[in-house]
Amino acid sequence: MDEDISSFVAITSADPSKAAQYLRLTDNNLEQAIQLFFDSPNLDVGGEPQSGTSNAQNPIQIDSDDERSDNEPRPSGSRARQSTIEDDEAMARRLQEEMYGGAGPEPEVRAPMARTTETLVGPGAYDDDDLDALVADQIAARRRPAGRPGIFNQQQRLTQASVWETAEDPDARRRELATATGGASEANSKSNMLAQMYRPPFExxxxxxxxxxxxxxxxxxxxxxxxxxxxxxxxxxxxxxxxxxxxxxxxxxxxxxxxxxxxxxxxxxxxxxxxxxxxxxxxxxxxxxxxxxxxxxxxxxxxxxxxxxxxxxxxxxxxxxxxxYSLKANARNPVAVRKPEKKKVDVNRMTEEEMLEMALQNSLANCKGPTEEDPDALTKDTSGTGKGKGRAEELVQEEEEMDIDKSASPFAQISDSRPHTEPPASADPKSTTRIKFTSSGQQKVRKFYLNDSVRTIYEWIKSGGWEGKEGMEFDLISQRKNLMQCLDLTIEQAGLKGSVVNVEFAE
Structure with a gap:
């Protein structure tokens, strides 16, 4: 609780007492408490119930301990708890009335609206693209859920997305931010900073x-x-x-x-x-x-x-x-393989420890809600060849057409006795880069100098940089390009700075 109060005060610059009240109203949910504070920063949440007092609507007089004689009975714990419950209920009612309107004097009856005649149209009724976009914006606004816009629920107008693509007019960006947050970003500089930080990528x-x-x-x-x-x-x-x-x-x-x-x-x-x-x-x-x-x-x-x-x-x-993957008409994308079936477990042959472990795993699994499986995971080869089905057939076909003589191939001429040493932490960050390597679900991140040659990467892997694949031939693929064609280029010249390289081992 003290940590939540400290976080609340650091973000909102509010008093610790007010932070405690907002957290109590939201059942100690820090994000909801911050959202409530920025939506209603001047909310009169009152203070913690003090000994001898209650809320203004239902005053309960309790004599102080100093004024009560020793023979007089002290209030029971249930009476003190009842005072706190009544205080919370009154506060909740007051909040509800402020947000949704409470029972008060009936408003004055306004004069009837003048009769008007309008024609409803939909997108496509005009040739003007901007007008069609405006109509679509109005329709989307009517269909949009009733959730109140705020710092963590920003809603952008369709016609103003281009405002975020340039910083030439900061006033326009600020106005659009205020519109997207329902005015919450204008409360103070802290609110504006948070609204900018958590703004969706409208651009x-x-x-x-x-x-x-x-x-x-x-x-x-x-x-x-x-x-x-x-x-x-x-x-x-x-x-x-x-x-x-x-x-x-x-x-x-x-x-x-x-x-x-x-x-x-x-x-x-x-x-x-x-x-x-x-x-x-x-x-x-x-x-x-x-x-x-x-x-x-x-x-x-x-x-x-x-x-x-x-x-x-x-x-x-x-x-x-x-x-x-590629959207080219002649491209062959990876093909999903059948998901392996789970082996049936014979409970009668399990030991007591195995049964307890299985029960624990099932209990942990039941505590989590459902998620979505990644269909791309089924396209990745798990047999150790490092090639997806579609890509493997494509490479085999290329090798057959080119009739590669592996004994005299450039790969055979790459040294297998030059292990690579990563640049030290003290090296200039502008002269180094990290490259991510993937193969059969395994991943490695390696640091190189930008002026290292692509051959250095081949030498590192060929010298035992990938455990369990010693002596196997492989291809390095980046951006659908075989890096064997770039052996003598530097990593920077080959466009590998901060990139991902697929390591495809041959059988």
Whole structure:
């Protein structure tokens, strides 16, 4: 509790006593308490019930201990608890009246509205694209859930997405931020800072219908990247703070994806939720990110549930996906294999310790809600060859057509006795980079100098850098390019700075 109060005070600059009251109103939920404070910063939450006093609406007189004689009975514990309960109930009623309106004097009856005649139109009624966008914006606003906009539930207008793409007009950005948060960002500088920090990535979001997104993806040869958010789950806010604001990730998304982000109750995302996201009512399924093929509508990759990946990891996984999949008409994408069946367990042959372990595992599994399985995981080879089914056939066909003489191949000329030593921690960060290597579900991150040659990477792996694969031939693939063609280039010249490299071992 003291830690939550300290966090509340550090973020809101409120008094510790007020922090304790807001936390008590939200059952010690720190995120909800902060949201309530910024929505109603001047809320009269009162103080903790003090000895001898109660709330103003239901005063209860209790004599002080000093004025009571020794022979007089002291109040019982149940009476003190009753005072606290009445104080909490009165406070709850007052909050409800402030938020939704309470019983008070009847408002004056206004004059009747003048009679008007209007014509309702939908998108497509005019040739003007801006006018159609405005109509679509109004329709979406009427269909939007009734949740109050705030710092952690920002709602963006369709026609103003371009405001976030440039910082030339900070006043316009501030006005749009105030609109998106329902005015919560204007409370103070701390509120404005938090609203900026947790702002959704409006500048890269495609804010049209699902069918229009598929058409855009097919026309531009871009994958559909979908993020479903639950504003009440803080891990979803971390995506807005760390992942979607990362410049490298944003550049990758702009080039290769049509990106959409919806709250779980947003009607605009209902079509995706109905077709794909069956576990949307489970908190353990968030954060939820998926990649969909715009041509077939097939969902090919999923990130579901905590923990949230780091920006470096997520950026690397996006590039790993782009290396293995393509929307080109003649490309052969990985094929999912049949999921292995679980072996049946004969309980009668199990020891007591094994039965207790199985019961513990089942209990832990039952405590978690359902999540979404990643279909891409079924395309990755687990036989130790390091090649997906589709990619393996493609490489075999290429080798047969080129008729490679392996005894005289460039791979045979690479030294297998030059193990690599990583740059020290004191090395200039501008002269080094980290490269992520993946193979058959295994991952390694290795640090190199930018002026190291690509041959250095081959020598490191060939000298035993990958345990259990000593003596096996392999290919290094990055951005659908075989790095054997870049042996004498530096890592920087080959475009491998901060990249992902697939290590594909041959049988």
């Amino acid at each position: 890269i979001m495609f804010q049209r219908s699902w069918d229009q997104a598929r058409d855009e993806g097919k026309e531009q040869e871009k994958w559909l990247l979908v993020n479903i958010q639950d504003p009440a789950i803080f891990d979803c806010q971390i995506l807005n703070r760390d992942i979607w604001k990362n410049e490298d990730i944003k550049a990758t998304i702009r080039e290769n994806f049509v990106f959409m982000q919806y709250n779980k109750d947003d009607p605009r995302g209902q079509q995706y939720n109905n077709y794909y996201f069956t576990a949307r009512d489970s908190q353990d399924a968030y954060p939820h990110i998926a990649i969909v093929d715009p041509r077939t509508g097939e969902r090919v990759k999923v990130w579901s549930g905590p923990p949230v990946p780091s920006p470096i990891e997520f950026h690397a996984e996006l590039h790993e996906f782009l290396d293995r």
